[in-house]
Amino acid sequence: MKSLKLTFSVFAILMIFISSCNNQTLKIFQSNSARAQYQNTLKNSGIATTKIGLEWQSSADDAILTASELEVPVAIQGSFLSKSVEARAWSIQLDQGASVNIIVNWQASDSSKLIVDLLTGSDLKEIESYTAKNDPLKFEADKTGQYLLRIQPELLGEGNFQVRITGTATYAVFPVEGKNSAAIQSVWGDVRDGGERSHEGVDIFASRGTTVLAPVEGVVTAVRDRGLGGKQVWVRDTKRGWNLYFAHLDSQLVSNLQRVSPGDTLGLVGNTGNARSTAPHLHFGIYQSGAINPFPAIETEFDAAPELEVQQLATIMRVNTANSNIRSQPTTKSEVISKLEVNTPVFILAATLDWFQVKTVEGVNGFLYRNLLSAVDSIALEEKETYAFTQANSTSDSLSVDLAHFSSIGYSGNGRKLIIDKDGNLLYLTSAD
Incomplete structure (x- = not known):
């Protein structure tokens, strides 16, 4: 036990040393990345190349390699202990134009901070890196793919965390006044002309003459009356470089090159063009080097993440049922990645409302239904x-x-x-x- 006590003493000394580092280091370092700033602090204090410094970095890398996938909305919680050097990471799938609110709550038992990183791409490019706060981070996906959220306390940091991720509207205004995404009756990819083409937008049904609104700040680039779209308005979303298409209008109430703000009137719902035989509706599309699915940008209806009662999780639990399934996600519809026998011990990494995220002694990382685990x-x-x-x-x-x-x-x-x-x-x- 002397070796363990010595290790913990060294840890404590290192923490004191970090706290007493010259604050000028951070003033000179200009990066907005909380991780980069902390790594710079470790480097300048000489800790980065020590065993504990290298372990802190390797645990961040390992968390990425073993990240489990979560589906939005989600709430998950857990703890970090001061004697451990760990990180947690999860991935979420987002479509281009979709937005989420990410809240990471950190209740530290000391003065430590929790570093939150948002990464994407095969090269795990850092999008955001900040210290946890109660304010939500609104994030919009600029491309469809996996996005990885990683959390890690400073060295010797101890406390409880709770992560909540919920969908939120990307555009400030829905394109049809008085409606929301529940009014969409024909979606992206629906078959058209007997299968000769697919629907490159969404159809929002409303009474003839309902006001069509600009969902975002932009510039009117075309006001036309021709072809399949009949009376149409094109607006350039200057922030994203998207071209927004409003078709089948009964009336157009803007002019070319007019600047518009969210909520400004563009026209009125109708059924012109090839929609003469259908009920009045707005065909809304988005183009960016070709058509992209517009639904994520205008979605307004989102389920809330479940409320979790703050609790101190056990470090280790045991499986209480033979052939218990470890799954890739906290749902019975997800892939079974391993089966565990009764009394098998597992490490508890985090917990959702109904599932524990666990790691086996052999390193398998996944989710077990709560009722399958008991105290050791x-x-x-x-x-x-x-x-x-x-x-x-x-x-x-x-x-x-x-x-x-x-x-x-x-x-x-x-x-x-x-x-x-x-x-x-x-x-x-x-x-x-």
Whole structure:
């Protein structure tokens, strides 16, 4: 146990050292990235290249490699302990033009901060990096794909976190007055002309003469009366470089090159062009080097993320049912990535309303339904000096311990006994012990 106590003492000294670093370092460093600023602090203090500094960075990288996928809306919570050096990461799928509100609440038991990173692309480009606050971050996806959210406390940081991600409207105004996305009756990709083409927009049904509104600030680039769209207005979304298409109008009430703001009148709903045989509606489309699905940009109806009661999660639990499924996402519709036998111990990483995010001793990361897990059975051990390993499969990196300070809580997949002390330090014994 002396080795463990020495390690923790070194950690405490490092934290004091970090806190006393010259603040001029941050003033010189100009990056807005909270992660880059903290990494710069570690570098200038000499900690970045130490064992704990390297472990802090590697845990951030490992979190990305084992990130689980979540579906919006979602609420998930968990804890970080000061004696651990960890990070958490999750990915969400977003369509181009979709927006989400991300709230990360950090209740620290010390003065530590929680670094929040939003990354995307195969190169994991950093989009945002900031310290957690209660204010929501509104994020709009500029392309369809996976977006990764990572959280990590500063070294020795301890506290509880809760992440909430909900959909939110991208455009300030819906294109048809008095309506919302529930009025859309024909969506992107619907078959047209017997399968010869597909619908490159959405149809918003409303009474003839209903006001058609500019959903965003822009410039009118065309006012036409021809072809399939009949009476139509084109508006350039100057912020995104999109061309917005409003078709089948009964009347056009703007002129070419006119500047418009959200809520300004563009025209009135009708059924001109090839819509003469259908009920009045607005065909709304978005073009950017070709048509893109406009629905994510004008969606207005979103489910709320569930409310989670703040709770202190157990560090380790055990499976209470044979052949329990670990799934890729917190839903029974997601892929089964592993099956666990009864009494298998798992580490608790986080929790949603009905699921625990877990990691097995072998490193499998996924979700187990809450009812499949119970508290571990803790068995006191007799006094005995022996060596215990810090990793399940390690044949080195062992510590000298007195078993009287530990309790047995189960076995790993390779047959090693798991032992834990009152501070939550988990070690592994060979079968001989």
